[in-house]
Amino acid sequence: MKPQNRVIIENVTPEINGGKYPAKRVVGQYLNVTADIFADGHDVVKADICYKHESEKTWQLASLTALANDAWEGRFLVEKQGYYQFKLRGWIDHALNWQHGIEKKVKDGQRVHVELWDGVQYIKLLQKNKEANAVHKAYFAHLADIFENAKEDETKYNEAVKEALSSALHHIFEQYPYQQFVTEYENNLRVYVDRKKALFSTWYEFFPRSASREAGKHGTFKDCENLLPRVAEMGFDTLYFPPVHPIGMAHRKGKNNATVAQAGEVGSPWAIGGKEGGHKDLHPELGTLEDFKSLIKAAESYGIEIAMDYALQCSPDHPYVTEHPAWFKWRPDGTVQYAENPPKKYQDILPIYFETEDWKALWEELTSILLYWCEVGIKIFRVDNPHTKAFTFWEYAIAEVKKKYPDTLFLSEAFTRPRVTHELAKVGFTQAYTYYTWRNTKAELIQYMNELSQGAEKDFFRPNFWPNTPDINPYILQSGNEALMLIRYFMAATLSSNYGMYGPVYEFNVHAAMPGKEEYLDSEKYEVKLWDWEKQTKTSILIKLVNKARKENAALQETNNFVNCPISDDYLFGYYKQSQDGSNHILCAVNLDPHNRRGGTIQVPVGKLGIGANETYIVHDILTGNSYQWRGEYNYVELDPYFLPFHLFRIEKMR
């Protein structure tokens, strides 16, 4: 930057931690950029965005537009995976400023022959521009003549004024901008672009060992393969399994988290490692590596990706414990303290010691686990408790994997403090579990959705809404009220473009809880279950319909397009979503009261739809097939929880 540079650029968004971390988008999305851009004085300021994909050499340009009070905005489309770099530039455009000055003086009735003459310098600059001069040679020569000689010749003066103020010349000035002292914003601005699934994914979770259709039989990868058509038919594209590795014997947990397991009890799959191996091995009862590869391949043919669990903890039997003692924190009595969050105890697992001096070998080995499974064919990892491992490790590991396998996605299981959750997203996690699981009232839901979609986190934190998980049987679902199960499911699937569910338990309405806790009674974490995979419930039928709607309506494939639609009832929650291209319009209305039919007036943001205040339009309920004719902003909805506690409307303009 030269001392004569007069333009200031600051307060840029998205800029995460001063440019330390990239913003996030998926292929085909726009990156919206805002900044404050201004100069001293009153001269005309212009600004633009230069951007390029890491694989490209040439910068592309996107324009920035001035709003009120020196705020500017612009956007550009990201079309390739990987990093884009972008820069903001601003300059005083003396050519446009000259034009603007003449305009003001002419309006004020002043004679401007000196100003016209002064404009010759800008025409001369254009003449030096080979590209511009090739097209406009005669025009430029003419302008130079009339501007220079406007004083003597009244005809020339009048023509010169007309030309000086012409939009033709304005357009040429914009096309070949006068850029003398260009200020470039100094921070390193980047956006990391994932494949589309990072933003739009539909997860189903079950325990492979419960995949068998025979009582008393441990499920296998083959059994899982047989369930693929069912998962696909319901419309899921991601099938997530708890860990599929050998399970330790030492301190193995029994039914309902008993500290001593009975003979034959299977233990928690998160107690990874035993004599059969560790994180790179498969539990023998599930099958072989070949079986697993076959499952991955079969899933692919159904449009389903298998998501593995990446849980960085070890059963006391894990080979690491003897082979790499430096990776654990030993106490003077020769033991390692099992994982705990007092008074909670996880006797069957040892935490890994991330502060070890042997960190380099540890990090490389842990990363090699991910690379190993990527090689096998896995592209999605659900990461267990990432908030108890060093952020520096995640930044390293995720970057290493993405370098080689850029399609890889990481879902962070971090239901923890907001700053911690956000930091994990900043250092590289693609998606994250959220507090949705505990946001129940209308006010809570609106506040949380506004935070996610409009807060600073909107640019780096991609939510994935889960109404339940094997670890969380939320209080609101413990009654087993079917309407509540539907409501909590429906909102997860329509508020967030990424959502998931711990499936069989939800579909079949298993809801008994450990007394006073948000945990399942007789949790599948500690035992093999036999599910009736043929069974259809109201929930499973609706899942199928909602997942189909998600696939067919681009508005449901984003989260940050959430717009709250006020409804005149504290239990009625309405929201609107529009697809990026403006062609798809979804309106949802939910009755949060599972017991009573409720009605109210919903305020439709017709302005965003381009619908007039008195115009009529059709709202088509995708789930029931019913259509209604509405008019203008305020319309009536009524929802009966015993029939269906929500509307999923596609809005269709009548023009």
Place this chain on the structure above:
Amino acid sequence: MKPQNRVIIENVTPEINGGKYPAKRVVGQYLNVTADIFADGHDVVKADICYKHESEKTWQLASLTALANDAWEGRFLVEKQGYYQFKLRGWIDHALNWQHGIEKKVKDGQRVHVELWDGVQYIKLLQKNKEANAVHKAYFAHLADIFENAKEDETKYNEAVKEALSSALHHIFEQYPYQQFVTEYENNLRVYVDRKKALFSTWYEFFPRSASREAGKHGTFKDCENLLPRVAEMGFDTLYFPPVHPIGMAHRKGKNNATVAQAGEVGSPWAIGGKEGGHKDLHPELGTLEDFKSLIKAAESYGIEIAMDYALQCSPDHPYVTEHPAWFKWRPDGTVQYAENPPKKYQDILPIYFETEDWKALWEELTSILLYWCEVGIKIFRVDNPHTKAFTFWEYAIAEVKKKYPDTLFLSEAFTRPRVTHELAKVGFTQAYTYYTWRNTKAELIQYMNELSQGAEKDFFRPNFWPNTPDINPYILQSGNEALMLIRYFMAATLSSNYGMYGPVYEFNVHAAMPGKEEYLDSEKYEVKLWDWEKQTKTSILIKLVNKARKENAALQETNNFVNCPISDDYLFGYYKQSQDGSNHILCAVNLDPHNRRGGTIQVPVGKLGIGANETYIVHDILTGNSYQWRGEYNYVELDPYFLPFHLFRIEKMR
């Protein structure tokens, strides 16, 4: 930072443009620091602030305290002028974490002998600390023994538990912290400390050429000297003069901004430069350099500093125009466009060309003007229209001057767009004119005061409130209503610790305006005035009282301590201020309606005062001498604009 570092520090305030610019304070103020600080997992995190003055080598420590959701806060006192650097540090404190873990387990009824044994490592570390061990040698040896042998000996176990949980040990751990992987926040954080006057100053402006007491006589520095007792008696500490340099003859302005001056007309003092010299010279009719020096010295003896006007523009007669043509932007007809903001025209001045290739010589010369007057004895500059000169220049010039004359203060005259005004403050201006001049309603005043005192600008932007200036005769004062004059004055002087007024016009209630404009009719900018300097008005008496109150009440010597006090009337505006040390409490109530007596209930923030909900206390009106006994939060005020439209209460607790 090592890979094992687990603590994250981010979202630090004050941090201006990523640390590019310093925060601002004056000697004796605290710098409040906030940040988000956290680590993975649940271990105990500790953090502190290291700070030092630029002249010091040793870092001092200030503590940081955790609030909710990983937010932390701390503060340190700045005692010297110049730059302080500060750093934030955070670490996992394993010793405190060990103590905390034992506490949780003991509460849970667990036996902790292994944990006690494990604690020996922290005692050993303390033993290695010479300073700690010198004081606690026996204690440490005892602890090491009981912790190590707690398993075998029940008496030792019980004692070990007691000692492990003791606040004595906790205190020692805090005094000699366990700091293994300390994260240091990476951005360069600084605060620039000015002398106290930067925050607390009271300005009076008059034109020296109108200082004479004889009709038809051009005022002189000697006349100004004679007025010093008057200015001092009214309680002003800063006497600001419009430019005192030679005034150009070319295109000199006549009365009421006439484009042609009549013979003998004095012209605008802002049209600087003529055959008598330029910015380093004095207008001969005002007196000699010796006279000026004498005035500065005499003022000093009254506790008054003379503030000069630094106006970077040139009359066409200025020596620069011929000596340094490269500093002006010439047009092809051999003229320089006079300053203008179309349709406004300033025919008597030429703007300086900051984009010139000769920028270095230009900047040095312009800076040398400041240095010259500093040498003469000036320490305060009011800068004319800084928003029309490059920010880069201001950053350079102010830094250069402060290096040599650190006491120098710069007031920026920039009633312009918010971003521009803020940027001038960031690059170095000490104080700034504000929009106060146009904030009239209660809602506007509350919003503006909250912005100034709580917005991001609170750390770098110091407001100076002016109810009028020679350039601005605000619409609200054009009626000449005396109550309004008093109200607008009173709020300037009590809302903002820095305020100023274009004095004689205000005191003597001169209010006639150019029709339809916010300008004075027969403006003193273009003619010499004769003022009756003996005259006392209600306004001048109140000024004296208010200025005295400002000197005697530390709460009025800050601006960011503003707290709005709700009153049940849209025309009654209440606010509370507390001094930094908590000993001085000021409550103001203003009736914004100049025509009607109004009463209402004011909500006193008794919590901040340490006064109970039903406790009685005294509010003492400093202006009238009246005292009232109030009780609790809600109390009644009534204000008659024809008597006095405001209360200036000092709150006195009865204990």
